[in-house]
Amino acid sequence: MNRRISKRKLISSLLKYLIITGTLLIALFPIYWMMITSFKPINEVYSRVPTFFPQNFTTENYSALFNETTYLQGLMNSLVIALTVSLFTICIAVPAAYAIARLRFRAKTIASRSVLFTYLIPAAVLYIPLFVLMTRVGLTNTRLSLMLIYPTFTVPYATWILIPNLRSIPFELEEAALVDGTSRVGALIRIVVPLSMPGIVTTFIFSFTQCWGEFLYALVNISEKTMRTFPLVINALIWGDLYPWGQIMAGGIIACVPILLIYMFASNLLVGGLTAGGVKQ
Amino acid sequence: MRAAKKRRTMLQSESRLAFFLLLPVMVYLVALLVYPLGWGAYHSFTDKVIGAPATLNGLANYKFLLKNQAFMTSVKTTVLYTVVVIVLKTVLGVALAMILNMSFRGRSLVRALVLIPWTLPNLVAVLNWKWIFANQGGALNGLLRAFGLIDKNVLWLSTAASAFVCIVVVNVWRGVPFFGITILSKLQTIPSDLYESASIDGANAVQRFFHITLPSIKDIALLSALVSTIWTINDFESIWLLTGGGPNGKTAVVTVFSYTTAMQSLQIGRALAVSVLVMPVLILLISVVTKLSSKDETRSGGGTE
Numbered sequence: 046m047n048r049r050i051s052k053r054k055l056i057s058s059l060l061k062y063l064i065i066t067g068t069l070l071i072a073l074f075p076i077y078w079m080m081i082t083s084f085k086p087i088n089e090v091y092s093r094v095p096t097f098f099p100q101n102f103t104t105e106n107y108s109a110l111f112n113e114t115t116y117l118q119g120l121m122n123s124l125v126i127a128l129t130v131s132l133f134t135i136c137i138a139v140p141a142a143y144a145i146a147r148l149r150f151r152a153k154t155i156a157s158r159s160v161l162f163t164y165l166i167p168a169a170v171l172y173i174p175l176f177v178l179m180t181r182v183g184l185t186n187t188r189l190s191l192m193l194i195y196p197t198f199t200v201p202y203a204t205w206i207l208i209p210n211l212r213s214i215p216f217e218l219e220e221a222a223l224v225d226g227t228s229r230v231g232a233l234i235r236i237v238v239p240l241s242m243p244g245i246v247t248t249f250i251f252s253f254t255q256c257w258g259e260f261l262y263a264l265v266n267i268s269e270k271t272m273r274t275f276p277l278v279i280n281a282l283i284w285g286d287l288y289p290w291g292q293i294m295a296g297g298i299i300a301c302v303p304i305l306l307i308y309m310f311a312s313n314l315l316v317g318g319l320t321a322g323g324v325k326q
Numbered sequence: 327m328r329a330a331k332k333r334r335t336m337l338q339s340e341s342r343l344a345f346f347l348l349l350p351v352m353v354y355l356v357a358l359l360v361y362p363l364g365w366g367a368y369h370s371f372t373d374k375v376i377g378a379p380a381t382l383n384g385l386a387n388y389k390f391l392l393k394n395q396a397f398m399t400s401v402k403t404t405v406l407y408t409v410v411v412i413v414l415k416t417v418l419g420v421a422l423a424m425i426l427n428m429s430f431r432g433r434s435l436v437r438a439l440v441l442i443p444w445t446l447p448n449l450v451a452v453l454n455w456k457w458i459f460a461n462q463g464g465a466l467n468g469l470l471r472a473f474g475l476i477d478k479n480v481l482w483l484s485t486a487a488s489a490f491v492c493i494v495v496v497n498v499w500r501g502v503p504f505f506g507i508t509i510l511s512k513l514q515t516i517p518s519d520l521y522e523s524a525s526i527d528g529a530n531a532v533q534r535f536f537h538i539t540l541p542s543i544k545d546i547a548l549l550s551a552l553v554s555t556i557w558t559i560n561d562f563e564s565i566w567l568l569t570g571g572g573p574n575g576k577t578a579v580v581t582v583f584s585y586t587t588a589m590q591s592l593q594i595g596r597a598l599a600v601s602v603l604v605m606p607v608l609i610l611l612i613s614v615v616t617k618l619s620s621k622d623e624t625r626s627g628g629g630t631e
Contacts, residue, residue: 061428065436068425072440072503078465079454095468137354140347150341156348158616163355165553165612166363167560169581170601173588174362174369180376197359200351229343258447260563265589276449280567283453290457297450308438308445 083295090291106291115270116296119278126188127256130195134203134252142207143233164201168261176265186269194262199252210244250307275300370598387599396575400583407579408558411497416551419505427513444503452567455496459483486576489569493577496564505550512546552615580604
């Protein structure tokens with residue numbers, strides 16, 4: 046009797062670990078494949094029978110990517126754009142979120158709903174008008190064009206996830222400062238902002254990750270080689286009959302590094318924020 | 327009397343401050359979101375092409391589109407793609423959440439690892455899969471051959487049916503972790519004694535799932551599905567990068583149709599009409615999501631709760 050129960054338990058726990066292993070395989074095999082491809086020489090990449098362990102480990106894809114394409118420049122462009130946009134986003138989203146979270150005014154509900162509403166308006170609807178606008182003001186092929194466009198999705202999103210964050214700061218702390226004669230703006234800068242720093246940092250990181258791999262707006266507005274962001278540099282490798290998959294995968298791996306580092310070091314912060322914001326895919 | 331007056335002036339000053347704090351966001355969004363959308367809606371009634379002034383042409387663009395076979399096919403493809411992808415993501419997302427909610431060693435590590443597909447830049451994920459599907463050297467053909475399931479390489483992206491399966495697989499692979507983690511956050515709030523007392527009352531696993539688990543995750547799963555529907559209808563880059571709309575326009579969803587109309591045929595007015603036609607559906611979806619999300623004004627977690 047006892048033995049039968051323990052046997053059943055064994056089978057069910059075996060099944061459990063089988064399911065978990067299967068899940069991990071499906072989630073991670075493609076990433077493993079990307080990784081090993083990036084370290085294979087070209088003839089192994091295109092060998093008739095694919096190898097699932099690299100036979101001749103090489104870093105030639107990485108050196109080709111950096112020496113023969115504008116990938117480094119692309120990374121720099123993406124970095125500059127994503128950082129500028131995130132900083133700008135925080136600067137205008139924090140005051141707005143503060144107003145919605147902590148001030149009393151009549152249009153409050155409308156304000157908070159329109160923030161979410163604008164966040165959900167997709168790029169596929171906006172990119173043509175924005176492209177024509179950028180053409181008209183002569184900004185296509187500049188980093189500035191993307192710096193102006195990306196806040197259309199980062200600002201509403203940042204405001205939306207900052208509202209509950211700023212609301213959670215105890216009102217008593219702010220009141221105490223107000224009684225001491227600090228102005229409302231002074232209290233915002235000296236009390237509320239420092240206390241909600243974790244939330245603000247998370248929001249900054251999220252804005253950054255949203256801009257980092259953006260493709261459609263960049264594709265439409267940038268054609269100049271030196272202005273390309275990294276997704277455009279990778280995309281430009283897809284050309285001709287035989288794609289340089291080793292280089293493309295190397296580019297992908299490098300582009301993932303900052304994102305994975307962020308998730309590793311800030312995963313606790315981020316999983317909270319992830320469920321908080323109806324995140325964009 | 328005096329207190330009431332004082333209170334009123336305080337409210338007034340709060341309103342004024344709120345206005346000034348909201349001003350930068352409002353100015354920005356009007357300039358780069360509201361104005362462009364309005365411009366776009368207006369020019370959908372013109373013959374606008376790039377580099378030339380527009381003249382109004384009434385409903386010509388709309389009439390053209392509704393009679394255009396390629397556009398109507400793209401609508402059908404979009405609907406089919408969206409429905410299949412959303413159903414799969416929801417079902418598999420619930421399954422994933424339940425797997426991640428079991429107790430096992432290394433659970434938090436597994437949770438973090440499973441989330442990785444969703445954190446990749448979309449372009450990277452899509453190109454990675456394009457390479458997996460490749461007929462020359464691709465992993466899928468290699469694996470299937472190694473297991474003896476096929477003896478000749480399949481051209482996955484070259485026939486309509488298999489290309490459709492490919493775009494579905496990529497979207498689902500990347501989207502399920504988001505569904506899973508979101509639903510998991512709700513699963514964790516179900517008290518375990520609920521399950522225990524149900525077991526004592528003789529409810530089996532299936533009954534427990536339908537009477538305890540499902541009712542409590544229903545709302546969050548629905549909200550995730552709706553939000554995801556909005557992004558899926560507007561998914562351009564996955565399909566563009568994976569199939570370019572091919573073979574023969576068979577995977578050309580509405581966004582791909584609008585992109586080729588605007589950027590390759592340079593028919594801006596006509597492409598804008600495509601967006602305007604999609605708008606009612608989007609506005610409906612966005613309104614429902616906004617309403618569901620703001621239902622609880624004291625939302626502790628924010629957005630999707």
